[in-house]
Amino acid sequence: MSISQLQDQYRRGEITASAVLDQTYARIDSHDGEVKSFLFHTRALAYEIAGEVDARLAKGKTLPPLAGIPLGVKDNMHMSGEKTTCASKILENFQAPYDATVIARCKEALMLPIGKLNMDEFAMGSSTENSAFFPTRNPWDFSRVPGGSSGGSAASVAAGFVPLSLGSDTGGSIRQPAAFCGVTGLKPTYGRVSRYGLVAFASSLDQIGPLGRSVHDCAYLLDAISGHDARDATSANLPATQVVAHLAMSQKFLKIGIPRELIGPEIDDAVKACVESAIRWYEQQGHQIIWCDMASFSAAVATYYIIAPAEASANLSRYDGVRYGLRDKKADTLKTMIANTRGHGFGAEVKRRIILGTYVLSSGYYDAFYAKAQQVRSLITYEFQQAFQNVDVLLTPTAPTTAFAFGAHAQDPLAMYLADIATIPVNMAGLPALSLPCGFSDGLPVGMQIIGRAWDENTVMGLGHQFQLGTDYHTRVPAIGSVA
């Protein structure tokens, strides 16, 4: 059911928020045992807010647009009084003492927080297999991964547990799982959404964004969570977006750029075919297709795996066992306490990236790695700016393949890293990008990505919305019970 349909039902008094919660948890209880998208639920809080919504409805008061809409939250954003585990043993019992800005805004919008969603530990991974607790399954095929790191966020929407969820995207962590699970996901422009209360992975790349069944639904959530926040110095001094209002306006004819590099041999033929058919669809609507070259993309993954781990190595230093989280109680010196806490508390991928980040920042290596990577990052940003002189958006596949099987990349982390070739450059340049379903291959969804100019979520989402008005890929649902 779309957000608009839910809103109509509330308006007509056909449902109550408490009843919506009952149905939501009933469906989760029946089917999440298989999907495993939620780490834990936040029932008490959800029913408390539902009570408030119903009380206001009973008094005939007008409600904010997202009032009474269930929301899933990736477990790296703080919800005061609830746990924030980041799917890591080191924070297994960490209770958040404050609300992330996005959570405060969702509460103010009277959304119903259903629970916290599974993810790759500290958002490091592309399959949710790196969760310290359990892997999440792809609702379209339980033998496949849901993507990552926001795997729980995408799977919970795909499975029809929640209409909307929050994810975070550092190198594709919203868009790739959205593509794998056949849902819509947006990584907003860096600085559009406050990162306050988001547990940092790579601060210069992280951005929170919405996942939902449609561009239109995602627009509601973006409008609610965006806008300047004085607690985040990198948050842009701009008001909240008004994408929902923009989507109601007629679509202009645009110049759509297609980077040749992302339609090459490294992309699966089936994925390529779906994206090419979407390109033709846009052409038929009167948009102009322009092929372009993005030469620096080839260096993007290598660059990302210097910058992101470097920042992560510092961001994760605070988990030292001194103040909160796991602590090795048997150690008899400070050094062994810290070493053992981190040794036991972090999983293999997190350790791999901390070691990588520590190495590239080390004296004697900084210039060769980190400084060089920053130069390449500037080059990527520059190349995007050049491209956007000639085109309004860029269109690419979101991922080179459809969802892969569990363990497919277990022995080869590099292969998994390379799968982020289309999404990583976008984070490097801080641009907004949307992933939306554009077809199916062997029963698995295929996603395409629309990248826009900085702060131009309107154009990106407008174009995605147009596609969803003319196609039905986003309305298809996996066969898990019957999706509401």
Added chain:
Amino acid sequence: MNTVFETVIGIEVHAQLRTNTKLFCGCPNQFGTGPNSNVCPVCLGLPGALPVLNKQAVIFAVTAGLGLHCQIRETSVFSRKNYFYPDLPKGYQISQYDLPICEHGHLDITVEGVSKRIGITRIHMEEDAGKLVHQGAEAISGSTGSLVDLNRACTPLIEIVSEPDIRSAQEARVYVENLRRILMFLGVCDGNMEEGSLRADANVSIRPVGTEKFGTRTEIKNVNSFRSLERAIESEVARQTALILSGSTVIQETRHYDDFTQTTKSLRSKADAHDYRYFPEPDLFPLHVSSAWIAEIKASMKLHPDAVLLKYKTEGLSEFEIQVLLDDPEMACFFDACCVDGVSPTAVAKWVVGDFQAILRDKKISFSDSPVAPAALTSLVQMIEKGTLSGKMAKEMLPAMMTGKDPESIVKESGATQISDGDALRPLIAAIIDQHPDVIEKVKSGKRNAADFLIGQVMKETKGRAKPDLVRTLILEDIQNR
């Protein structure tokens, strides 16, 4: 012939900025409250918390830079300095590294009549760490446990790094004294060395006189007074000289000064030095300080000590008074607050530097904590100038004023104003003169000093309230007329 060595010293001063709130969060920048009472998610380094730069701290850093003739960088960058320690909640300190806010300044010192310019390499901003309270021992080793107090975590510091232009322990002392005075007069730091608001580390090396190449340096930490700075450097120079003369070499290391033994001991060698893995802080964009903002800061700056010196000279203060005031910026600040229109600065200076300072020092109270408000001392001085009080009476009133009472109400309660009305005094004076005919003779024969006895009698009778010079005049008048 013995080699003669020259000492080369560079000094790093950490100064706490007197902001109301911490460097990256809204917690109060104050101590003395219970452990971990001034903390929030940001300064506790909780996951998800983000730093937001305190504008006042930037203003203070720029102010210090201007006071030390630095160039202010239009764009400076915060970096993360990475190391693990329990008092460092994030596992990194946010500091400035390759692009500090101020550079290329200088400070002039005068030692034994010789003036000299000491270069200031840079001033950078950074956050302080928390404090560890070790249980049952001085250090972490040997203690039964250590408690972490993060009230100080994230409070604002500037680090002022000098060029290696300093050549003796005495120059080092004068450099830090002058630096402290400037920071205090500009209002950016309270200058309290014992409480650690101002901490100086000295980089010390020696080289044969006439050579250019620097010797291997050691860094001396834990110096918490001017005296210990001088002693620490002297003892380190002696140690290095002895090492070199005995054919040994100096190792580059950090040394800890022990005020009790007056020696330095090795803390860690270069081999154990941390690799801090500095990189730009991604949570904060580069800091831009426009020339317009610098001009605005400059225009609202408090007076530099050099300007204060000129002002005091113009006001007619004695060299001694000026020196005392410049050595104690808090006293100078109190003095300036007393000097309102209609009161003579020289009269105020006499009291501030003299009796008032004495009574505060006696009670071990600093000028900033003075229970007597500047306005109260001003009224006291004005009452003396008007003749309502004698100097002696005023001095006797100071203890009562220390309870916070203003001089007017003390006078009102005791009725103890000075009697400066001649008509009121004449009958008493006549009576006293009548009782001492011998004194009349002495005075008449030219021994005017003999009148002092009569003055004493009048003062005794009036309980000190009569205005002494008036009494003298009236007595002489009375005797002349007999």
